[in-house]
Amino acid sequence: MKKEDFENYESLLLDNQLCFPLYASSRLIIRLYTPILEPFGLTYTKYIVMLALWENDHLSVKDLGDKLFLDSGTLTPLLKKLEVQGLIHRERSPEDERNVMITLTKKGQALKEEALVIPQKVGACLNLNPEEFKELHRLLHLILKDSIKTKCGI
Amino acid sequence: MKKEDFENYESLLLDNQLCFPLYASSRLIIRLYTPILEPFGLTYTKYIVMLALWENDHLSVKDLGDKLFLDSGTLTPLLKKLEVQGLIHRERSPEDERNVMITLTKKGQALKEEALVIPQKVGACLNLNPEEFKELHRLLHLILKDSIKTKCGI
DNA sequence: CTCAATCAAATTGTTTACAATTAAATTGAA
DNA sequence: TTCAATTTAATTGTAAACAATTTGATTGAG
Known part of the structure; x- marks a missing residue:
């Protein structure tokens, strides 16, 4: 196997995917809700x-x-x-x-009125600090707004 | 309506949710795949x-x-x-x-071997720069590793 | 005006996702 | 050693998600 082939396989590592943790954490949080x-x-x-x-x-x-x-x-x-x-x-x-x-x-x-308790209960389960929360929020909205619709015609 | 009630409702705004953009972008990227x-x-x-x-x-x-x-x-x-x-x-x-x-x-x-083209094609559709990619990856793994399993017994 | 194109919602059929349960194998405490 | 508890897969039933199609309303080019 050539060196460049070996290096390409890196892109198939589960840990190098962005979509997988997105998909997994989305489902995990829905399970929390x-x-x-x-x-x-x-x-x-x-x-x-x-x-x-x-x-x-x-x-x-x-x-x-x-x-x-x-x-x-x-x-x-x-x-x-x-x-x-x-x-x-x-x-x-x-x-x-x-x-x-x-x-x-x-x-x-x-x-x-009753639903007001929901964000509290869920928020208590997430270990993110306010800066991390804000940054994650920003990056996800970046994906939603720019990335896909503009470049890939969905 | 009291002032504090009004302020609480902020937590129910779609745009203040973390889970919603997580869920939406996960589905959007799966549609891309x-x-x-x-x-x-x-x-x-x-x-x-x-x-x-x-x-x-x-x-x-x-x-x-x-x-x-x-x-x-x-x-x-x-x-x-x-x-x-x-x-x-x-x-x-x-x-x-x-x-x-x-x-x-x-x-x-x-x-x-054939699957090597997949990450390339998908990556080309995401407008994130390498730092943003890395930070998003880090934050999502933070959710997967710490937040939920430890504090909320899932 | 008119009718082809477009648009919105509903419907149909398929694939996921998951809770809850079942069945079978294994483990370990008494 | 023995049997109750645990573990793993499979199964069952339900809710989502979505592509593709259908139905009916609206629009607009000619």
């Missing part, structure tokens, strides 16, 4: 939908998808479940019947 | 299993699970598919019949 969200009747994906709506009520499925990087194939069944739970209301927009508008119910609005 | 891996007959999860085996052949399902933070419920069906594809071989350990040992076939070993 799961038991905390369970008493609220929320899964992690339902939770981020609620976060988006608490921040900005009355969004279309498309708006939610753009914010959360999810498509209607994921959102539609999930939103139907949130509707059954009485947290949101789904209604076709009269102005443009292509759009389905999502609105919080009273119950959905009220849940925001 | 998908078309690159497709010609090799690999999905992202199959790919990281192959990475682990290229690095260290002859691992048990448990070993793989520990390395990749995956359980047998995910790995067993996936390994069966890799076996059907002729990339690996599954065999119960004679020493301890609880363990199923995973070994690369000739074809699985040979694929390593």
Whole structure:
């Protein structure tokens, strides 16, 4: 085996991947959320939908998808479940019947108050100091904003 | 609404979450891998299993699970598919019949050579400079190593 | 105006991910 | 030595995630 071949194999080491720790830590943190969200009747994906709506009520499925990087194939069944739970209301927009508008119910609005404990509980499990938190946040948003959409047409 | 209530709601802003950009960028990068891996007959999860085996052949399902933070419920069906594809071989350990040992076939070993193009193609899509790459890598491994297992019993 | 192109949501089918349970092998304390 | 506890894989059932397609509404070029 030539030297340059040996060196190339470095790029296949698990420890040299960026995507792997991204994928693994994402799943690990979602697993951390799961038991905390369970008493609220929320899964992690339902939770981020609620976060988006608490921040900005009355969004279309498309708006939610753009914010959360999810498509209607994921959102539609999930939103139907949130509707059954009485947290949101789904209604076709009269102005443009292509759009389905999502609105919080009273119950959905009220849940925001109770949800305040969630970030506290999760934050207590992460050993990152504020600078590390901030830097990680910055780098991840760099990936979300620049890297992929611009250069690789996703 | 009291002032302190208003300030607490900050913690529920999507943009103040760490988990959300982690989750979103992880999925975004996996979507980036998908078309690159497709010609090799690999999905992202199959790919990281192959990475682990290229690095260290002859691992048990448990070993793989520990390395990749995956359980047998995910790995067993996936390994069966890799076996059907002729990339690996599954065999119960004679020493301890609880363990199923995973070994690369000739074809699985040979694929390593072709896979060398994968990190190049993916790397070209990420706008991170080497320092940012390194720092992101460090912070993610910090999450994987310390934060969760130690403090929150996962 | 009109109809082809576009757009949004829903649907269908496949792959992951994981909790919970089961089955079989191994270990170790009494 | 023996059997209860532990360990490993596999299985079962559920929820996500997403590609591809379908349906229906809207837009805009000619």
